[in-house]
Amino acid sequence: MVIQSLSIAVPAGCPNKCKFCVAQMHEEVYCNQIEKNLRFRDLYKRDYYDRLAFARDNGCNSLMFTGNGEALMNKRFMEEVADLNERLDKPFRNLELQTSGVTLDDEALRWLRNTVKVSTISLSLSSIFSDDVNQSYNQTPDKLKVNIEKLCAEIKRYDFNLRLSLNMTDEYNHVSIDSIFERAKALGADQVTFRRFYLSGSYTEQDLWIVDHQMLETQWIELDRYIKGRGRKLERLPFGAMRYSVNELSVVVDDDCMSTEGGKDEIKYLILRPNCKLYTQWDDKGSLLF
8 A cells, every 4th residue: 555645634623714615515524532532532542543553554654734624723633643643653754734824923833843843834825926815715814814925934934845735726827837936936935736626516616616716727738838848757656646846846736636536556645534533535434444
């Protein structure tokens, strides 16, 4: 079994109400045993530890704090997972955080670096060019609006690896591909992931928004030409995508962000839910592994 990463589904709310939010497309009910079942707290901590160890034993090297909400809204949980990780015979060394950037202030960055030992911050943006558009598409409250330039500068000041995970909205329909890369470099990015939107096929409110606001296919073709024409192939990732070096940036096009393409021996990621069980799909309880 080849596993690219372990996704820790942090039980947390989210101040954003992203217009393309996958979590809003599906009703998900997973018991929060690790936090809420106080009577069997020790038992479920052991179960959670065993799942961490299972992923590690099967060659998984990267751990990503993520979830259906904003992971930073539950720092206590993140810190507890980090503590369990340290107790493993061979702890995960590559710890990452997926975030929209809300509440990611100086104190949080210091805590992530020193206590949780995160090394890479994957910043999810709906526009790389405009704070206002990013806020609008993510529907972030005014008091939590992300200043993209300032936040990226702070992330680099603490010497994190900075990955820009770009949700490819219609913001990119009328700009040159070159300008996207120039902006990423100016923000200090080390890595860039271009993400296609996930469509549930159920005609949800989010599906309909995506149909109207996703990047045009012609731009995807231009992006592909740019990357292949100017980039250098590095290696193929376990889930099939090729990683390139483009203008000294590590670049990946993620056209299957929900890992919906089955039938492979390789697993894009395992998902450790608060019920202390491992899954291979975000949107299918039938993907229970262990």
